[in-house]
Every structure is written in structure tokens, then in C-alpha cells.
Amino acid sequence: MVDLKADTAVFTSLESEVRSYCRAWPTVFTRAQGSHMYDEGGRAFLDFFVGAGTLNYGHNNPVLKRALIEYLTGDGITHSLDMFTGAKRSFLQAFEEFVLRPRGLDHKVMFPGPSGTNAVEAALKLARKVTGREAVVSFTNAFHGMSLGAMSVSGSGARRKNPGIPRLPSYHMPFDTQGTDEEPDFRWFTRLLEDKGSGFPHPAAVIVETVQGEGGINVARPEWLRALDRICKRHDMLLIVDDIQMGCGRTGTFFSFEEAGIVPDIVTLSKSLSGYGLPLAVTLLRPELDVWEPGEHNGTFRGPNPAFVTATAALHAYWADAQLEKQIFARGEQTEEALRRICRSTKGEGTSMRGRGLVWGLAFDSPERADAVRTRCFERGLVIETAGPRDEVVKLLPPLTCTADELDWGLDLITRAVTDTA
Amino acid sequence: MVDLKADTAVFTSLESEVRSYCRAWPTVFTRAQGSHMYDEGGRAFLDFFVGAGTLNYGHNNPVLKRALIEYLTGDGITHSLDMFTGAKRSFLQAFEEFVLRPRGLDHKVMFPGPSGTNAVEAALKLARKVTGREAVVSFTNAFHGMSLGAMSVSGSGARRKNPGIPRLPSYHMPFDTQGTDEEPDFRWFTRLLEDKGSGFPHPAAVIVETVQGEGGINVARPEWLRALDRICKRHDMLLIVDDIQMGCGRTGTFFSFEEAGIVPDIVTLSKSLSGYGLPLAVTLLRPELDVWEPGEHNGTFRGPNPAFVTATAALHAYWADAQLEKQIFARGEQTEEALRRICRSTKGEGTSMRGRGLVWGLAFDSPERADAVRTRCFERGLVIETAGPRDEVVKLLPPLTCTADELDWGLDLITRAVTDTA
């Protein structure tokens, strides 16, 4: 039996207090496979968090694992900045063949650095360079990253209340009010854009998540996205979709914006792109926006070849046909059905649900209840996170590759946790 | 024989014009071992660039490779945000045992995201949070990264001339004038700090590289660093040393500031930290600065366990004794000697040299000459880069693990390239 105290000593003594997830799940994980993680005491946990959407294909997916070990064994280049490598070429070819071309997209691919926030920084920088304008419109409860530029378009005020943080101009608009009868409402935004005396600067771009993950699984309606797209076109603003968490199949299609039928000018991808938890990010841009000078945006880890190798394997394995999309659809219905049952059975307690594809939120009136559900789930062997401005939403991000039985088991654990905490 | 045209087509058609290193070295690399990279035609290149200082222990170092493949084979956790994992614990223990404790440092370790620019963003954010002040002083020709916060303390104006980029207040001071007889001169800085009516805001921190890599291998004298440290203490400013490129042994000791005998309040490390080219970064902070709230700075790739595994192996292999330090010292002398010969033989052509440890710069009067030397080197089988505000400096970053013969061979190629381009 593991002595937890002894084993976490170095974390509490040496690691900064900024650590957070380990506080919710206080055990030491060592091994993982498919939909499960295992701690060093050998206990199994079903994972409905998957690295905040980074492990859509499950942990240590065997197809990707085989490709990765083979590459490393053969002394393939591991780090290459933005030199040409064989692994990068294979990735670009697969990305074009399985992602861009089938969707009629002619975007160019930029490697902005290894993390999502790098991709957002590059997207903002490019939008500003192309237009010569500074303002970027973003939405309430948006989350785009923690570097200064990305933070300035994020919604969470709490994280930025620090008096020393430079105050960048930011332009926040209300996100879609899904679940209401209200028409997509851009009257105010339109007035600010159209009134010559509004004082509102002509924005370079609008940045949006089609489903806000950290914001609490807020789902924008397709008609809202289309209206936003039309406003962007009419007012010559670039539309940036941040698909870092919702891309790579999470909502049922490779890109989350496919359902709405829009084509963003710039798209950011990261998290599940490498498919194996290895840092990788891309910024996609319409070819006419590719006005970068060589090296104008650079960085060290823009050529993480092991990540290219697993990303390429994932594209071949999951996006060459419609198999995975169908499975996400089925699992999504299964999830929706279970959540509906929970909501029905907790009528009067203020529980509600929302989501699409395989990303779902179960919202409680009180953050305490959501927290209690999370804790109860962990005790029962399920890793699951909360989100939303008050952390009042239990967020379901099962692996896209989970079996119907695994999903059932997890949904059952959640149902019981909700009952336990009533 | 490889048909280059066909093989690079997808790069030129699909990858953004922002790509740059591939323009200097137009071949497709596929394999690497130790001090050499190989392209797909099988040609070998001695590597004096090592991923801009990311591969200090050589390519695919066998000790690290063994540990990594074993970990992956055993389905070790690959991605864990900031949960507790066994691999992270081993890394923290090794980092304390081989890096912090022997140097009498009690800094805490923060995982700010996978890349250097994330580490800098976290350092700046922390300094501002701790002090409640915004201004951060940086130096001419500094380079700290490409996200908005890091860019605001970097020197290169060219990259920021874009009219749409938000203009953050920044406070640039002249870097040390090494190679002159001038005393370390902080008179202006001191006047601005001490005059109550200076209008100069009390800075939160000063951020400095002890050797500016991208800036052209500008070496700060130890007495200059000590004077800077004293000013920081006297005026209650935090001292941040950005050791992303110069740490991990590049200057002869693990940290580049050890020679000066100073202890920075905050240190950033990345590049060679994982030792295998895998993205990893840390921000070190004095314990009394650890005022973060849980999750106040977060991000997806803060638990890249494969990188922890190789980093741990590297610490055990290279920093448990003084072996590597001695070797760096010897190779440094060998390099200095060769460069001295080049400078002597090119007397009157304005060639000069500078450096310490195993980072050296050979400066030419004209950027064209430096560029020609780089090109000639590549033709002869040596990968080497230029740096400096006008790209007029040939920058030598051999692997710390290179043999004396490999180093000789590379220095010989440089010598010939200089002769060829006279």
C-alpha cells in the first residue's frame, strides 16, 4: 500500500503553490491506457477529463505509440525548429489530405510554438499585422490562454485583477445566449461598428470559441455563428476560431465550426492535435493572409517531430474515414440521454445541461454542489472537472475512443454522485 | 538520389511564409545522432547550432533515449497537466538534488507551459503580482520570446514595428559594453531610480540574459552583473535571469549566473532542460515570492512527462559530478584558441570574437560576410547560425558532449569558410 504522505513531499515542498489539478485529485498517477489512468497504488480511474481535451484518442493510444517508439528507436530527428524534416513533411501531407482538402479549405499552416497560447498569440499578431488595426473583439467567458496577448482577449477578470499587469485595451461582447428563446442579438455590436461617431475602433478581428470549454460548456448556436461571420465579412474584420479545445473531433467533426458552415479566416489548434499528449499547436490562415516575413514570429519548439509522428498516425487512423465521427455522434446521444435523466430526476434543484458532440456540461445552481459531485466521482474512480465563471458546471470530456460500456459506467458514476450530493 | 524539388513541395505550398531556418539549410533532415544530423539523401552535417541550444547533450543522446523508450513502452502517463505523477516527482527530486541543493538555492519550481516564452510570461506576471508594479526593465538586444508580454521586454524593434501591435510600456537600458575599458555604467539608471521627480516608475523587476544569444553573443561582465544585482537589491526590484539559452551548462556551469556569484530572484529555464528536444520549461522563484493562487497561471502542457523522464536522466548523467563542466571548459579553450587564430589571420577585416563556456561569437563587419560564412559552412557540412542586431555574428553552439575531434573539425570548417569568403 502506498504511503501518500511520503510520496508527495517533494511536490508540496518544491513545486510552486500555483499547482492546482493535483489538489482535486490527490494521488500520484503513473500509468495510463485507453480510457483509464492508474495511480501508483494500482487503483484505476476512468478519465472523463483527458488532459482537458488533450487526449481525445485515449491514453497511450497503441497505434500512435507504435509509430512513436519506432521513430525514436530509429534516431529520427526530435527537434528541428522550422527546418525541413521527414516527419514534418508527413504531417503536412496528412493534414492536407485528411483535414484540409476534404473540407475544401486552402488555409496555410503555421507552427507558432508548442502550446495553445502560442497559437493564439500568433493569430492575434497576424490579424493585427494584416489589418494594421489593434482592437480584437472577444466574448464573455472566453478563454484563450495565459500569455499577455491571449489573456487580454480572455474573459476571466479574476485572473487579471493583479494591479501590476499591463492593461491592454480589450473589447468584450456577450456570448450567445443558448438555451433561451432570444434571437442571435448583435444589435449593440452593429451599432458600435456602424455609427461613425461611436468611438469604437474598427477591430482587426473577432476571436471566438464555438463552444466555450473553460467558460462552462457554453454552446453557440449555428445561426449565431453565421450571423457573427456575416458581421465580420460586412465590416472587414477577420474571424478567428479558437478550436484548441473543441477541435480534433471533440464536437463530432474535425473542426467545431463545420456544423455552422462557416470558414474562419484564422483557426488555432493544439491539445489533441498530436494525439499523444505531446505539445503541438498550429495556426491556420487563409493563404491571402500569409504576409509574414520569414522568422517574424519564431520560437524554439516549433519542430517537435515526435509530436508530428503521433499527429500523423492519428490523422491516418481516425480521419481517413467517417468511422470516428459516427462513433462520437452515438456516444454523444448516449451522454445527452443520461444527462437528461439526471436533470429530470433533479427537477427543482436548478440542474441544467448543455453540450454537443462529446463535450457536455451539467450545471448546478451552486458551485459547492458541482465541487461535491467532482469529489464524489473521484472517490468512486472517475476523473472529471468543473468549469464556468463560478465553477458551477461539471464538464464531461470522455475520450472520443471510449467504448459504450465505459461511457455508461462513467455516466452512471456521475448519476450516483449527483444523488449522493443531493 | 533525392529529388529535393518534389520532396519540399508540401512545405512551400502549405507551410506559412513565416518559416525561416529551412531557408538557410535547404534539405530535409531525417535522422540525427550525437553531434550529427543526416538528411534524407544520407548526407551528414556536424551540428554547431543544436536547435538553438536545445540539444546541449547531442541528438538522441543514448542515455536519455533508453529512459524515454522504456517509459513509453510501459505506458507511463504522457500528459498530466499539473497532477502528481511519478515522472514529475523523479524530475523534481533530481532537480533538487543535482541542481538546487549543491548551489545552495532554495527556489521553488513552477511549470509555466512548455516553451521559454511561457516561462518568461510567468516570471513577468509573478514579479508584477508580488510588487504590484508594472514596469520591467530590460536591455538593448535582449530576446525573451514572441508572446506579447515577452516581446515587450525584448530588444528587437524590427519585429514590433507592426502598427496594430499593442504598445506596452517598456524600459530598455543599454546592456554591458563588454570588450571596452568602460566601467560598468549604471549612472543613468541610478539617476532615474533615485530622483523622486524622474517620472520613471519604480520597476517591478529587471530581466537580463548574462550572455545575449540572439542579440549576438554579448557577454555581460561578472562585475556588471554584480552591480546590477546590487541596484536591484537597493531599489527593491526583483532580478530575473533568463537562462533559457545560456542555462543547462552552456556557459560552463549549470546556471550561467554562477560565475558572477549572484542569486537571482527568478530564473527561467527551457531549451536543453529536457535534454532531448522535448518542450519543457520551468520558472524558478525564491520561496518568499510564491504568492500564486492555485491555478492563477495555468495551461495545457505543464505536465509533459516524457520530457520529465529525459530531463531526469540528463540530470543524473551529467550533473551528478563535475565531469561535464570540466569538459565544457576544455572545449571552450579549444574554441577560443581557434577563433583567436581566425581573428589574427583576418586582422584588418574587422573580425572580432567573444564568448564564454561553449557559446562563442565571431563577429564580422558586414552581415553579408557572416551570411556567406554560414552558407559556406553548410556546403561543407556544418550547420551554424548567425545572430546579432544585423545578423553579423556567426554563433557557435556546439553540443557540450562533442568530442575534441568533432570540435576541431567544425572549427576547421569555419576557418576555411572565413578564408573562402575573404
Added chain:
Amino acid sequence: MVDLKADTAVFTSLESEVRSYCRAWPTVFTRAQGSHMYDEGGRAFLDFFVGAGTLNYGHNNPVLKRALIEYLTGDGITHSLDMFTGAKRSFLQAFEEFVLRPRGLDHKVMFPGPSGTNAVEAALKLARKVTGREAVVSFTNAFHGMSLGAMSVSGSGARRKNPGIPRLPSYHMPFDTQGTDEEPDFRWFTRLLEDKGSGFPHPAAVIVETVQGEGGINVARPEWLRALDRICKRHDMLLIVDDIQMGCGRTGTFFSFEEAGIVPDIVTLSKSLSGYGLPLAVTLLRPELDVWEPGEHNGTFRGPNPAFVTATAALHAYWADAQLEKQIFARGEQTEEALRRICRSTKGEGTSMRGRGLVWGLAFDSPERADAVRTRCFERGLVIETAGPRDEVVKLLPPLTCTADELDWGLDLITRAVTDTA
């Protein structure tokens, strides 16, 4: 007969191109009395512009003139910074007696400098100091002044498109949509304020004109102002009413906000305050906001005693009883009636009207028409200006002291000019 060419030579050769009103009315004015100005050729012009609302009591009002000349003749202090003077004391006493006390206001009086923009700068600075917050919400088509702080809350984008101008964060909201059936709509504003994850910073204050003058005589409805006041109270934001142009009786009461029954936290006054065209401004603040340190906001011309003298005379003459208010009301009805006739007679040409008290706008579809009306009026002997985001509104600002006959005459000239330009 005057030779205009010779007489304006020094203006065109020596004065900056920034001059503007002289372009609309190309003659040299030398004398003025009551509702009329006279040029050096002796031609009389009825003045419906009165210095953009600076001469509400007419030109060289005899009551004020007498007091002023007497003061100057007696070698009264002319300039006193913020020392105590007899003239200042009399002004403060009169302001309290005739303005503050009758309206139940206990505001303190601050002398922020001689012009309206100084008063706005002081108001913004105070709101930020009191709350420790930076954001100030303002409205589309607002105009608050031309110094950097005042400009950042003004609506006119055109004036700030200059790439070198520092870009201050600003928060513009749509102004009331008077003349429509829409309910006062603060839904978006409320959402941004109430959603904890909105990213919208908690504002220090809201600054508003009850009637936008430069913006095109946009009249906020009392219920809109009351709703705004309630939002400010509920969200702990200070309400600043900029009454520089609309105060001093222009809308029928001394302050323009009296009709709505609200009590702003901060009020700015200038223009007609001295009553004689002499520069004078005050910022009024609730006593609990008076957290200034002595001298924290200063400036040279905060003690313009001649202006105090005329201001005091004006208060005694016009605000000791309800006489003037009644007259403004009567003249307002007279104006409204005439404009209604014009609108009726130009049915189908897109003419519309708005206003209250003695400030009225006659809006045309095209700026060209408005410009033509202004020009035609001048030719016929009436000085009148245009306003609005496209300068499409003819703006009527007759002296509050004009006679019914003078007003009739001016309205008749406008009517004819509208006909002339059909």
C-alpha cells in the same frame, strides 16, 4: 467698404490650418451686443450659435459688463491660482445660494483649469482615484474634449485615427435611441457588468451628456437617464454628467439633468458659466468623493477672477428667481413649433427634429443639405452651426435671453434657407 482679402491675410499666412469656424463664416467680427454680432464692415448677424453655447446670456450682457469693468477699474486681483480672493468668495457664495442649495445639492466645487476639457480630465482623474479603477464607460457620439484623457471617452473616431496617438482603453456604449419606440436598453451593458467571466473590467465611472451637442442634438430620455443612474448605483460606478454645453440653463433648468430627477456624483460645467465668454470651468463632486490631496490636480488659470465676477453677476441676475427658466420654456415652444412646420413642409425629404429647452437640431438626410442651409443662413445674416457624426444636423443654440421677435426672425431665416436649398 472693407477689403476682406487684405484684412484676413495674417490669418491665412500665420495661423495654423487647424482653424475651422472662420472658414464657415469668412468675415472679421469686431463688435457684439445681445443677440447680434457685427463684422468690421458693420454688417449685423443674428447669433444662433453663441460661441457653441458659451454666451447663453447674449454678447456683452450689460449687467455682467458693468460688474466686470468696475472690477477691473478698481484693480481687483485678476489672476490668483487657487489663493483666496474676494471675487472667488463671492462666486462660491452665489453658486451655493442660487445653484446648489435650491436644488438640494451638497457637492463641493473644484476649479480644474479654465476650459471644459480640464474639467473632464479632473473628473476622470478623481473617479479613478476614488475607485482605484481605470475603465470609464462613455457613449457613442459623445464629445468631452480634446486633451488625451477627455478624447479617450469621446466618440469621434475620425479625430483619433492618427497612428501615433496613444491608444487608451475605452468602453463605448450605444447612447439612447430617442425618437424610437425602443425601451431604454441596457441589457448588454448589464450582462457585461454582471457576468463574472465577462472580461469587462469593473468601471470607475460612466460619463454622459444628457443631450449630446456636438454629437448631433441627441436627447436622452429621462427614463434612460434614470435607468443608467440605477445601474451606476447597483454596480458601484460613479455617474459623471458632462454639463459643459447643456448646463447653465440651456435645456431650461440650470443643470440639464434636473428633468430626470437624478443626482450625478460628479458634474462638469464650463462654457456659459462665466456668462461673458471668459474661460472658467468647475468640477462638482459629492463631498464624500473629495479625496484629493492639496495640489494633486493643479494648473495656472484656476483663479480667473474677472470670470468669477461675471459669473457671480450672472447668477444674481438670472438664477435668483424662475424668470429665465420660464422664458426658456416659452422660447423653446416657439422654436419647436417653427421646426415642426419646417418638417411638415419638407415631408418626404427626410427632415427630422429633436431637442429640448433652447437646444434644437434639424436633421437632414444629407450633410450637403445641412451645409447648404448653414451657408444660406449666413448669407442672410444668421450665424448657425452644424453637428452630428456626418455634420448632417443644423444646431440651434439661440441666446437664452433673446427676444421672441429675434427668435422669430432667426427661425424665419432658417425656414427660408431650407426652402432655398430644397
Added chain:
Amino acid sequence: MVDLKADTAVFTSLESEVRSYCRAWPTVFTRAQGSHMYDEGGRAFLDFFVGAGTLNYGHNNPVLKRALIEYLTGDGITHSLDMFTGAKRSFLQAFEEFVLRPRGLDHKVMFPGPSGTNAVEAALKLARKVTGREAVVSFTNAFHGMSLGAMSVSGSGARRKNPGIPRLPSYHMPFDTQGTDEEPDFRWFTRLLEDKGSGFPHPAAVIVETVQGEGGINVARPEWLRALDRICKRHDMLLIVDDIQMGCGRTGTFFSFEEAGIVPDIVTLSKSLSGYGLPLAVTLLRPELDVWEPGEHNGTFRGPNPAFVTATAALHAYWADAQLEKQIFARGEQTEEALRRICRSTKGEGTSMRGRGLVWGLAFDSPERADAVRTRCFERGLVIETAGPRDEVVKLLPPLTCTADELDWGLDLITRAVTDTA
């Protein structure tokens, strides 16, 4: 006998706490003539402050008074925005004839609003518009005004420590170190400008006072000003001289920069320009900088005709010949001599002196001593102010028109106050 308590009640109850000069000189002034002010108790005070340099020609100068009363009596236009008026024409003609032409200046004249801070705001705006650049370099202990733009180039940190005040980028350089043997030193500034990798933005302009008044009577040496002028020319930065306090003869010539033989691109004037304490300011600009669009910078009080009238009278009376300049020179020598005696007699107490023309500072080691001297002077019948970053400098600004006897008397009072407070 006056009952002070009763008479100042309305000030302390109604005026904001921001009032400051009245705290130093707690009496109610009512009348003034020449070099003297009189309080309502009939007590005379010699005035060595003259409205912070606003009354260079003395109080209620009879020549100006006559012109002003005549103008007002004849119902001359008092307020005209930027329309053509006879009074303005006379002012422009006189300004050209007596100020610009004799000095070989071809600057154009802009009326930016009635106060100095308006003139500075216009100067900064113009420099940014012309160059398209934002950064403006200013100096330690500079004071340029209290509106947001002017404040951002002022030195006093204390006034801007308010957390809510928008933080504008500002670039402060050490002012000349007069009274030392140091060569004018622009090495740092030059390095920041010339190093392409400095990160220092190319400034639009440099703004400087040749003698810092509020900063503590810091006198820039002519060679320092010339060196600064050369740097501006070499690096294509506009040179703005803020002559608001030091212009209009204060340093012995009309402009303070004449001694150095430089010609600034932009000059701001205010304070003593009207000569009678009436608000008036101008911004002078080289003709090629006159790129303003009509009305691009506007404001209400840009046509204060009574001020034009007194300004014109002052130019005719004092700048048509060299009489006044000679007198300032003589009075300056007289002052210098007296101060030298004070410094000699207080040897060892850390007293020092500086100045030129008729602006002089007597610096003490401790602010308390300076404050005591000021208080003692007031008790003895002399109004005099302190300045400097710690208010440690007694500042002498006698009327330029004072008699030798008046000056002697004042200097004698200061001498005694110094002795009294030893």
C-alpha cells in the same frame, strides 16, 4: 480689522480639498497693482511669485488695463472660438512683428485652448501626427501639465501613483546636471537611438524646458541644449520647447531658448502671454509641420479676445525695443548678487543657488528649511513659493517690471527669513 475665520468659511466648506496655494498664504486677496498684492485687511504683499510666472509685467499693468477696459467698453467681441476677429488679427500682427520676425522665426501660430496644458496636448498630438510615432522623450523633474497627455511627459511620479490612472508609455531621460563639471552626456540616449536592437521606439519628439520651474529651477546649459538639438536633428525627432513658464521674457529674452541659439520645431507659450492673467496659450510650429486638418484639434476658449487685447498691448509696450531685456539683465545681476551673499553667509548649511534672467532658485538641504523661509517671508510681507522634487528650493519669480528698490526690498526680506530660520 478683518475676521479671517468668517471670511474664509465658504472656501473651507465648499471648495474641494485640492486647493493648495491658499494654504500657504491664508488671507483673502482683493486688489493688486504692479509688484504688490493687497488683502482685504489692506495689508500689502510684495509678489515674487506673480501667479507662477503669469504676471511678468506686474499686476494690473496700466498700459494693458487701459487697452482692455477700452475694448470691453466698446462691446468688442469677447468670445469667438476660432472665427476671425479684429482683436485676434491685431495680436497675430503684433506677434509676428515683435516676436517672430525679429528672431528670424517663420513658425505658424495655433490656438490650442486657454491653458498651458492645452498647448502641450496640441504639441504632442501634432508631433505624433506628423511622424506617425508615439514615443515622446521627456526629462526628469519636467512639468508640462495635468491633463493626461501632458502628465505622461511630466516627471513627478507622486502625482501619478494613483492605481486607476491609465499608464501611458513614457520615456524619461536625466535632465542636464548643471552646476557639475560633467560634460553634457547623451551617451545612453544615443545608444538607445542608434542600436537597432535596443527595443527603444523611435521617438516622435523630445519635449524640454530650458529651465525647469516646478522641477526646482534646474537650468540646462546652452551646450546641453545644443547637443540635444543635434541629436533631434540627426535622429529625425521633433524638438519641442515648453516655454510656458520661462518664455515671455522670464529668462531675459522673449524665448528662453534664444541664448542657446537653437530653433525648436514646436514651442508652447502661455502664462504671461496675455500679460494680464487672462487665460491664453499658443502652440508655435514650423510651417512644414502644419498638417492639421481644419478643426482636428478644437475647443471652446480658443478665441479669448480680451486676452488678445492685453497680449497685443504687452507686445507693443515691452517687445518693440530692447528696454525690458536690459532691465531683466540688470535685475538678474542684482538678484544673483544677493543670493550669492546668502549662500556665502550660510556656508556649511548646504545652501546653493541657480538661475538665469529673473528666475532664481535658492536650494536648501531640507524641505523644512525652504518651507520655513517661505512662511517667514509671508509673515514679513513677501509672497514667494517653493519648488523642486522635495519642495526644497525657494523660487524667485519677481515681476520683470519691478523696480530696483522693490527687488532689493524683497531680496532683503528673503535674506532675513534665511537668517531667522537658521
